[in-house]
Each structure stands twice: as structure tokens, then as C-alpha cells.
Amino acid sequence: MKTYNNTPNTKLEEAKRAVKKIKGFYIHAIVYICVNLFIIISNSIESNQGFANADGYMTALFWGFGLLAHGVSVFAPSFILGRNWEERKIQEYMNK
Structure with a gap:
């Protein structure tokens, strides 16, 4: 579970986790492009249809759907709910 104090170490760990998730998505996207270019080009060379x-x-x-889901899981939570949504919700429930 995440701790919600604003110490520099906590912010550093959160930033490291966020960068690691984004890096994972970028690696996934690069592998997707390289592998699919290879598949498409090799199939067009082997078939008579080009x-x-x-x-x-x-x-x-189909892999693109998976890549899209990965991108949504990385970028959508902060885009849709806002940066501090989780912290605000926790504070809201704690104040009740």
C-alpha cells in the first residue's frame, strides 16, 4: 500500500515508479513496431499479393489492442482522474 506523506523520499519513489511504467510502455511500443514491420514485410515478400x-x-x-490497453493503464489514470485524485479520495474518506 502507498504511503501518502509528502516527504522527498516518497515523492522520489512515486516518480521512479511512474517513469518505470512509462519506460515499460515505450519498450512495448518499440517491440510492437519492430516485430510487426518484420511480419508485414516478410509476408508481403513471400506472398504474391504484396x-x-x-x-x-x-x-x-490484435497486438495493437493489447498495446492500447497498456497505454491506457499507464497514462489514463492521471489523465482522466487527475494527478492527486487518489490522495484526495483517501483524505475525503478519512475526514468522514
């Missing part, structure tokens, strides 16, 4: 072959895009499509 880039019109839809089979090469299925992996990118």
Missing part, C-alpha cells in the same frame, strides 16, 4: 495480404496485419491488429 502488401494487400491481410494475414500479415492480424498480428498487428
Whole structure:
């Protein structure tokens, strides 16, 4: 469970966790791009249809949904709920 005091060490740990989550997403996105480019290009070279072959895009499509979910889990909580939403809610319940 997170501690909610504003000491420099706590803020540093929260910042480190946030940067680690963002870094994980960026690595996931880079791997997604590299692997899917390889799959699409190799499928277009092997097939007679070129880039019109839809089979090469299925992996990118379904993996793209996973990448989107990863991005939402990393960026959406602070974007949708605000930066200090969790802390404000805890304070609200503690004041009741």
C-alpha cells in the first residue's frame, strides 16, 4: 500500500515508479513496431499479393489492442482522474 506523506523520499519513489511504467510502455511500443514491420514485410515478400495480404496485419491488429490497453493503464489514470485524485479520495474518506 502507498504511503501518502509528502516527504522527498516518497515523492522520489512515486516518480521512479511512474517513469518505470512509462519506460515499460515505450519498450512495448518499440517491440510492437519492430516485430510487426518484420511480419508485414516478410509476408508481403513471400506472398504474391504484396502488401494487400491481410494475414500479415492480424498480428498487428490484435497486438495493437493489447498495446492500447497498456497505454491506457499507464497514462489514463492521471489523465482522466487527475494527478492527486487518489490522495484526495483517501483524505475525503478519512475526514468522514
